[in-house]
Amino acid sequence: MYQIIGKKNLGEGINLYNISAPDIALKALPGQFIILRVNKNGERIPITIANSDKKDKTITILVQTLGKTTHLLSELNVGESLADLVGPLGVPTEIKKFGTVVCIGGGFGTAVIYPIAKAMKAEGNRVISIIGARSKELLLMEDEMKTASSEVLVATNDGSCGTKGIVTDVLRNLIYDKKIQIDRVIAVGPVIMMKAVSDLTKEKSIKTIVSLNPIMIDGTGMCGACRVLVGNKTKFACVDGPDFDGHLVDFDNLMNRLKFYKEEEKTSYDCHMKAHHNLTA
Amino acid sequence: MDTKERLKIKKHVMQCQPPEVRSSNFKEVPYGYTAEEAVEEAKRCIQCKRPYCIEGCPVYINIPAFIKLIEEGDFLGAAKKIKETNSLPAVCGRVCPQEDQCEKVCTVGKRKDTPSVAIGNLERFAADYEAKYGDIHIEINQKKDKKVAVVGGGPAGLTVAGDLCKMGYQVSIYEALHEIGGVLMYGIPEFRLPKEILSRELKVLEDMGVNVFTNEVIGKTFNVDELLNERGYGAVFIGTGAGTPKFLNIPGEELNGIYSANEFLTRVNLMRAYNKSEYDTPIKCGKTLVVFGAGNTAMDAVRTALRLGYQDSRIFYRRSRNEMTARIEEVYHAEEEGVKFEFLINPIRFIGDENHNVTAVECERMELGEPDESGRRRPIPVKGSEFIAKIDAAVIAIGTNVNPIVPSSTPGLNLNKWGYITADENTGKTSKKGVFAGGDIVTGAATVILAMGAGKKAAVAIDKYLETGIW
Numbered sequence: 001m002y003q004i005i006g007k008k009n010l011g012e013g014i015n016l017y018n019i020s021a022p023d024i025a026l027k028a029l030p031g032q033f034i035i036l037r038v039n040k041n042g043e044r045i046p047i048t049i050a051n052s053d054k055k056d057k058t059i060t061i062l063v064q065t066l067g068k069t070t071h072l073l074s075e076l077n078v079g080e081s082l083a084d085l086v087g088p089l090g091v092p093t094e095i096k097k098f099g100t101v102v103c104i105g106g107g108f109g110t111a112v113i114y115p116i117a118k119a120m121k122a123e124g125n126r127v128i129s130i131i132g133a134r135s136k137e138l139l140l141m142e143d144e145m146k147t148a149s150s151e152v153l154v155a156t157n158d159g160s161c162g163t164k165g166i167v168t169d170v171l172r173n174l175i176y177d178k179k180i181q182i183d184r185v186i187a188v189g190p191v192i193m194m195k196a197v198s199d200l201t202k203e204k205s206i207k208t209i210v211s212l213n214p215i216m217i218d219g220t221g222m223c224g225a226c227r228v229l230v231g232n233k234t235k236f237a238c239v240d241g242p243d244f245d246g247h248l249v250d251f252d253n254l255m256n257r258l259k260f261y262k263e264e265e266k267t268s269y270d271c272h273m274k275a276h277h278n279l280t281a
Numbered sequence: 282m283d284t285k286e287r288l289k290i291k292k293h294v295m296q297c298q299p300p301e302v303r304s305s306n307f308k309e310v311p312y313g314y315t316a317e318e319a320v321e322e323a324k325r326c327i328q329c330k331r332p333y334c335i336e337g338c339p340v341y342i343n344i345p346a347f348i349k350l351i352e353e354g355d356f357l358g359a360a361k362k363i364k365e366t367n368s369l370p371a372v373c374g375r376v377c378p379q380e381d382q383c384e385k386v387c388t389v390g391k392r393k394d395t396p397s398v399a400i401g402n403l404e405r406f407a408a409d410y411e412a413k414y415g416d417i418h419i420e421i422n423q424k425k426d427k428k429v430a431v432v433g434g435g436p437a438g439l440t441v442a443g444d445l446c447k448m449g450y451q452v453s454i455y456e457a458l459h460e461i462g463g464v465l466m467y468g469i470p471e472f473r474l475p476k477e478i479l480s481r482e483l484k485v486l487e488d489m490g491v492n493v494f495t496n497e498v499i500g501k502t503f504n505v506d507e508l509l510n511e512r513g514y515g516a517v518f519i520g521t522g523a524g525t526p527k528f529l530n531i532p533g534e535e536l537n538g539i540y541s542a543n544e545f546l547t548r549v550n551l552m553r554a555y556n557k558s559e560y561d562t563p564i565k566c567g568k569t570l571v572v573f574g575a576g577n578t579a580m581d582a583v584r585t586a587l588r589l590g591y592q593d594s595r596i597f598y599r600r601s602r603n604e605m606t607a608r609i610e611e612v613y614h615a616e617e618e619g620v621k622f623e624f625l626i627n628p629i630r631f632i633g634d635e636n637h638n639v640t641a642v643e644c645e646r647m648e649l650g651e652p653d654e655s656g657r658r659r660p661i662p663v664k665g666s667e668f669i670a671k672i673d674a675a676v677i678a679i680g681t682n683v684n685p686i687v688p689s690s691t692p693g694l695n696l697n698k699w700g701y702i703t704a705d706e707n708t709g710k711t712s713k714k715g716v717f718a719g720g721d722i723v724t725g726a727a728t729v730i731l732a733m734g735a736g737k738k739a740a741v742a743i744d745k746y747l748e749t750g751i752w
Contacts, residue, residue, distance in 0.1 A: 023502050037459060043552065043562040044459075068561060084459040086496040217547050217562075220457050220498055221684050222467075224526040224541035234528055234535070239685060253535050256637035260537040264563035 002036075002082040005058050012138055013065040014108050015074055016050075018058045024087045025059050028052035030115040031093030031211060031243055034059065035219040037084040038072040045069055046216045046226075048188075048242070049088060050111035059087075062111040062140075067265045068272040089219045090242045093119075093209065099183035101125045102174065103149065104167050104197055106132045106189025110140040112211060113188045118148035120186075126150045128180070130170045132189070136161035168196045175204055182206050187246065191255050198246030208246035212237045214257055229253050284327045288389065292396045293322040297614075304587050304618040307471040307555055311402075316356070319406040323352035325389060326398045333386035334400060339734025340367045340440070344383055344400055351403055360411035363404060364419065368443030368486060369436070369733070371412065371478045374405025376469060377730045378608050412481055419489055422449035427747045430455060430514040432499040432687065435463020436729045437520030437720030439483070440736030441743070442491045448744055453492040453514075455499050458551065463522055465729065467551035468543070468578065470585050476550075500690035509715055516715050516743045519691075519702060520736065523721040524684030528677055529573065533631030538565065538639040542578045542678035549585050567673025569593040571642065573628060574678030575605040577728075580612060582676045583620050591674070594620050599627040599647050604657045625649070625660060629667065631675065641671050681726050691716070701725055709739030714752050717743055 006018035024034060033048045051060035065074045076082070093116050101120045105113035110131045121127045129149040133139040134157045145152045153170045154162025163170050167189070174180045185208040187197040194210040201208040214226040214237050221239035228237050229250035235241060295311040295318075297303070303310055314322065326348040334344040342363055350359035363370045379401035384390060390397025411417060429445050431438040434456035442452045460466050465479050487493055499505060499521075508514045526541030528534055540548075545564075548554040552562035570591040572583040575598040586594040596615075598605065601624045605612060616622065625647040632641040646666035649658035683700035695703040695712035702711055702718040709717040719735030721727055746752060 023497070027502060041553075041560045043560075084496050086457065086459070086498060087501065089498065089501055217544060217552065218458060218467075220501075220686060221525045222522075223544040223547050224528070225544045227528075227535065229535055234530070236525060239525070250535075253637075257535065257537060259637070261563045261565075264565070268561060268563070 002085040004076055004078050004080055004082070005056070007076075007078050010062070010108075010140060013074070014062055015065070016060060016062050016111070017073075018053075018056075018060050019082065019085065020057060021059045021085055021087075022057035024049075024085070025052045025054055025057045028059060028088040029092035030095065030119045031112075032088035032090050033219075033242060034061065034085055034087035035089065035216065036082050036086075038069055038076070039083050042072065042083060043069055044084075044217055044219070046089070046213065046219055046238070048112045048211060048213070049115075051115055060111075062108045064108060067269045071269070071272065071276075086219065089238060091240070093186065093211075093243050095119045095123055097124045099125065100181060101127050102171065102182050102185045103127055103129045104131075104171065104185065104187040104189065104193075105129070105140075105145075106167055106187075106193040108140060109187075109189030109193070109211075110145065113186065114141055114144055114148055116186055116188075117145065121148055121150065128153065128174065130155065130167045132156070132167040132170075132193075134158065166196075167193060168200050171197060171200055175200070175206070184209070185246075186210075191251055191258070194246060194249075195251035198249065198251070202247050209243050210246040210249060211242045212244060212249065212254060213242065214254060215260070228257075282324060287324055287327050288392070288395050290321060290325050292325065292399060293318045293402075295399070295402050300617040300619070303472065305590075307588055309475050310472050310614060313409055314402055314406040316410075319351050319356075319403060320354065322399050322403060323348045325395075326352070327389060329388045333388060334383040337383040337386040339382065339730050340373075340737050342366050342383075342404070347407060348398065348400070348403055351407060356407055356410040357415040357417065359407040360415060361417050363407055364417060366737075367733075368440060369482050370404050371408035371482055372436075372465060372474060373730060373733070374401050374403075374408055375474050375478075376465075377401055378728060380609065382730065409478075412478070419447065419485070421447055421489060425449040425451070427451065427515045428453070428513055429743060429747070430508045430512070430517045432505070432508075432517060432519045433457070433463060433521040433720075433722075434461030434493065434495075435520055435522050435720065435732065436465065437732035437736040437739075438463070438518065439486060440733040441518045441520065441719070441740045443486050443489070444737060444740035445743060446486070446489050446491050448740070450744075450747070451492075452490075453494060455497040455503075456493065456495045457498040457521075459495050460551065461493055461495065467547045468581065470546065470550055470581050471555075472584065472588065473581065498686065500686035505687065505691040505694075505713075505716060515747050516717060518709070518736075518739055518743065519687055519711075519716065519718040519722055520720040520732065521684060521687050521722045523681040523726040525682050526677065527680045527682055529628055529679065531628055531630050533633060533639070534677075536631050536633040536639040537637050538567075538674040539631060540674070540676050542572070542574070542582045542676050543681070545582050545676045546578070546585065549589070555589060564589065565674065566590040569595070569672045570674040570676065571595050571597050571670065571672050572676045572678055573597050574680075575600070575607055576678060576680070577607045577611055579676075579678035580607045580615050582678050584615050584618060586674075586676070587618055587620060596620060596622045597626045597628065597644065598622070598624050599660045600657060601625055601649060627660065627662060632669070639672060639675060641669050642675060643667060643669050683722070683725075687722070699725065707738055708742035709735060710742060710752075715746070
């Protein structure tokens with residue numbers, strides 16, 4: 001069960017995993033997520049599904065190594081299995097013909113925006129994708145995004161590819177300089193990026209959907225750990241989301257809630273890495 | 282021994298860990314009866330001609346019969362007798378509110394000066410004895426070729442699965458979490474129901490032949506129609522439990538350090554956060570934690586907080602002591618352990634620091650007015666009574682709303698005005714052919730044993746439906 005079929009290092013501690021998950025692969029729609037546990041004593045972590053292959057019965061996820069759990073995951077090799085994998089969870093992204101849709105992926109958010117862009121294009125939208133990374137080497141899935149979009153625009157912090165700057169610079173240019181009529185924006189990436197995109201599109205009232213990633217436990221609406229403020233109302237990201245109207249999301253609250261266990265996570269990671277080094281030494 | 286002599290025997294109180302010791306560990310609170318104590322307590326049962334206790338039991342355990350076996354020293358026989366109707370005796374002996382059921386109607390207890398027979402304690406004794414010394418073989422009827430899917434591995438679903446398996450059906454449980462047990466696993470703490478004991482009873486079900494599929498969210502991974510039409514199940518039982526936690530809806534509730542009871546208990550119980558050296562799911566600790574609410578879940582949360590190291594663990598309740606819904610035993614244990622109870626207090630807002638962590642809660646005092654629709658006197662705020670209490674964490678234990686996943690993904694299922702599934706009280710039949718439901722997803726949050734009772738009735742009805750084909 002839940003065997004790793006493929007694994008690829010994409011740099012910056014980001015790994016791509018293809019995992020055997022027949023039931024999930026068959027059902028997963030763009031925007032949905034899974035919850036996994038690496039081992040029997042591990043924590044449950046939510047990860048958005050980047051792709052699902054009904055034929056191979058696999059799903060693809062991208063995970064950046066940040067703490068103990070993600071480090072343990074990065075240590076798993078092809079042929080090894082996860083302890084648990086459950087999904088597809090959450091409400092899928094609303095896919096229909098809107099007209100011109102801008103899909104924005106920041107960092108490895110690009111992996112998540114990819115199936116959304118693909119589905120939006122298949123629905124007959126003009127899809128302009130904006131993908132961002134710190135530098136050219138870290139840019140993900142540029143070729144795939146080209147096939148999934150009508151047009152792909154790139155932003156890198158160091159200017160090594162596309163516009164020098166961030167994805168909002170490119171979006172601002174589309175809205176204000178090129179004066180493109182945009183019917184919907186979908187942004188997936190770091191919270192700070194989704195906030196910046198939402199602030200920008202709010203000026204012109206362009207409907208903007210963001211995918212939120214709060215702390216979760218069960219992922220089925222039972223625990224309420226993932227509650228977010230949307231339009232000043234409490235919503236559960238796992239069953240009401242993870243997609244929400246970016247103009248209504250309280251991003252500062254989300255960022256604060258994501259920080260709650262930082263200290264425990266650091267202690268756990270340091271302790272784990274110390275043991276890990278002792279073991280390998 | 283005649284009745285007169287039996288009535289002279291004093292009730293045997295189960296010995297417990299001393300409060301000052303147990304308040305800092307997660308080990309079970311009562312030690313259980315010794316064999317001698319159990320036999321002596323069993324002698325108190327007068328073997329009534331009309332045993333009201335059986336009527337008081339939602340799963341109709343033959344109580345006088347199993348107690349008689351204990352008295353005779355046939356402890357394994359007693360366990361076997363209980364298991365004829367109850368698949369989870371070690372669980373029920375611990376978490377059932379016996380004082381509202383079998384023990385409430387016990388004839389001995391109806392007398393002025395003799396307390397009820399300790400039926401729950403005796404059930405627990407028999408179950409634990411069997412776990413230690415016996416290996417009861419459960420009779421399973423000849424295998425049938427019909428399949429039943431049970432959605433949710435909590436008390437209702439486990440009962441349906443156990444009963445139908447005994448009848449010979451091929452039963453599969455679909456569980457959303459990574460372990461079955463439902464509230465017994467994620468909700469009820471180790472010190473009330475050790476997970477080892479629960480796992481043992483769950484394993485008996487699996488050994489009987491019940492298939493368990495964890496990590497399957499019905500309504501997401503598959504839906505009910507697929508179970509019926511594509512996966513070959515003749516009937517589906519929905520027992521998905523209580524659902525999403527209610528919050529107070531007051532300012533500051535989104536601050537860090539404010540948990541729903543479900544989250545707080547799930548971290549500690551299902552994810553074993555209290556065992557930091559072995560498990561990865563974190564939980565914070567501080568000095569002062571307040572639980573809002575006064576039901577059994579609130580008691581579980583506040584006693585858990587104490588054990589995690591919150592020295593000052595309190596209950597704030599907007600009504601008075603008389604309106605508390607928790608079992609008396611739980612309240613008593615909590616008070617013994619040092620939990621402080623403060624009544625007629627209503628929270629108005631939470632206050633946080635620059636890091637978004639909760640540091641205080643502003644409350645107002647209440648007084649009791651006229652009875653409300655629940656029959657309890659309605660609390661009314663006292664003007665000018667606001668005060669601020671410093672806290673490090675808060676747990677909201679004021680109940681749950683319906684979980685929408687199964688109802689919203691199952692066309693043809695009638696729901697009541699709160700969104701719970703409408704099902705016949707005696708059969709669990711829903712408005713959708715082949716689909717039965719029971720437990721909290723039908724009644725809203727109730728008790729383990731009521732869910733098990735609903736499961737029992739549904740198992741009978743499912744058998745009848747699959748045998749006759751008549752809906």
